[in-house]
Amino acid sequence: MNASFADIHAAADYIGPGAIEVPLYQTEILDICRRASPFGQRIKQVPATGHPSRYFEETAIPNPGATAGFVNPRSISPTVVSPTRVERSVPLKALVSQLNYNLFDIELGKQQKQFEYLQAKDLADTVSGLMVTHDVALWNGNDTSLTTPTTNQYMGVAAQIAAGGNTVTVSTSQKIITTIKTAVAQMVASSGFHIRPTAIYANPVLLDLMDQEMLTEYNVVLNTTEITGGFKVKAITTQAGELPLIPDWSLSYTGTPGSGTAVLPAYIVTEDLIEYHWLGDPAPRILQLGLPNSLSNQYVAVKFGAPVVKGATYAHYQVLVDR
DSSP states (O other): OOOOOOOHHHHOSEEETTEEEOOOOOSSOOOOOOOOOHHHHHSEEEEOOSSSEEEEEEEEOOOBTTTBOOOOTTSOOOOOOOOEEEEEEEOOEEEEEEEEEEHHHHHHHHHTTOHHHHHHHHHHHHHHHHHHHHHHHHHHOBOOOSSSOOSSSOBOHHHHHHHHTOEEEEOTTSOHHHHHHHHHHHHHTOSSSOOOOOEEEEOHHHHHHHHHHHHHHHOOOOEEEEEETTEEEEEEEETTEEEEEEEOTTSOOBSOTTSSOOEEEEEEEOGGGEEEEEESOSSOEEEEEOOOTTOEEEEEEEEEEEEEETTTTTSOEEEEEEO
């Protein structure tokens, strides 16, 4: 039998008289990977009522002038009225991620005094990876129905708003800012609902085009506003007040901007009416499994819940920008 050993020359950076230099590394690992998006942090987190999670929505009050109105005071004949309420529901979904620590690697890491740091980082990264999947699916989940689920993913907020029917397209010859301002004005002018949109979400590329448009067409630089914890974004003045333009990398677009065939979406939303219904805990939970035959520690990150857009037909707007 031929024994095989690693040559120290292969591991050493330098070998010379009185010196053997071996590779050493900084204890911190460079990490600027994409993690949580602002959208998931700004919408409401509420406990689910069950599976599916249910609620009622009032779609109209008794119609003034039709079922209620002025009558002869000497001949009062009231009309019986009732509000219009509908039942809504959202099915809960499950996200899961697993991390295994091999017993040999655990012992090796402990002996090198590295295991605790690496274990903590890897567990945090496992949760972050699950949350990135969650954040992307909040907007883009591919389920197509809240009443009859078709996939294991969420029905994304973008799809729920689009299904609500409030969509406007900005052609290549139209102004983006003007169209958005008009859409907000139409929302605020609703005679049936008290609507006050709170933010506009779009890919940073579209927001840059809006910024350039304001500077080129009107020689105006957009104001900035703080949305959370020192995070400042540009804002535009509308009939609903000053609305922040929040960049969200998970809102993708098609085509190449400037080609005339690219489509970049933006969403005017009333954040108070967008909820995430959670089960168990609003944050992911880490569950440790036993030591199986493979002699590895297993950790499973799990999160149950789903987003729902309340008032999808009147409190939110999809803007599709052609560029």
